[in-house]
Amino acid sequence: MTANAIVAEIRRGIAAGEYAYGARLPSVRDLADQHGVSQQTAAAAYAVLSALGLTRTAAGSGTTVAAGPAADAHLGTYAPPELAAAKAWQASSPNSEVSEETYLVRQATAPAEWADWGIPEGAAVVERHRIRRVDGVPVQHKLTVLPYEIAARMPAGHEGIPPMLAPVGAPPVSPPAGTRMADWMGWDVNRTQCQITAEPMDSAAAEALGAPDGGPGFRVVSVAKAADGETLYVTVTTAPLHHRVTMEIIG
Missing domain, CATH: 3.40.1410.10 (Chorismate lyase-like)
Known part of the structure; x- marks a missing residue:
């Protein structure tokens, strides 16, 4: 699976309300294991989601959802x-x-x-x-x-x-x-x-x-x-x- 495919899947989940606003997403390692990809690919997916304003990453807090269902x-x-x-x-x-x-x-x-x-x-x-x-x-x-x-x-x-x-x-x-x-x-x-x-x-x-x-x-x-x-x-x-x-x- 590519980074873009992971991004698309998480975006769909946010739009559908499966990932609530403020919810914590898996760590880079866990995301990589979940999709059978390298940690580099998982990190790239999170970087794209952050650039789109859909997630937020902070030291000690991991990556959290920064958007709700599309309104x-x-x-x-x-x-x-x-x-x-x-x-x-x-x-x-x-x-x-x-x-x-x-x-x-x-x-x-x-x-x-x-x-x-x-x-x-x-x-x-x-x-x-x-x-x-x-x-x-x-x-x-x-x-x-x-x-x-x-x-x-x-x-x-x-x-x-x-x-x-x-x-x-x-x-x-x-x-x-x-x-x-x-x-x-x-x-x-x-x-x-x-x-x-x-x-x-x-x-x-x-x-x-x-x-x-x-x-x-x-x-x-x-x-x-x-x-x-x-x-x-x-x-x-x-x-x-x-x-x-x-x-x-x-x-």
């Missing part, structure tokens, strides 16, 4: 021009249990690379980090970045902490029924630019997803702009290549 991490359903009727992120299977958690909110200084998003280097920003799960397995990391003056805005009639500055653990703040968050916040979004790439995951996304640092992933960057070109907010959604990232636009 369709749906970004949302949109029906222009009635964007208020859009459906938020969801799993493709109605039998799947989905959850979303904001685990980090912080003020920061924009690095130089964010200038491509229209956020100048050194600008005061607010970062909000979320993790999305399907059946308990992390499938998406979502970073939202807002210039501080945008994040600090208060919706009409709202009292207390500005919604975008609410700390982790605070009760969720939602706009009135039928109102988009952007409209409620008075952001006046004129257009949104999206970039979808496949590239190594950054450290924050990899850690949140339990994947190897720098492992391959989908990266969806959405930059919301006002009519005058001002950047209102940016979302960066990261998902392992093992999953799909989809959206539906109606009309």
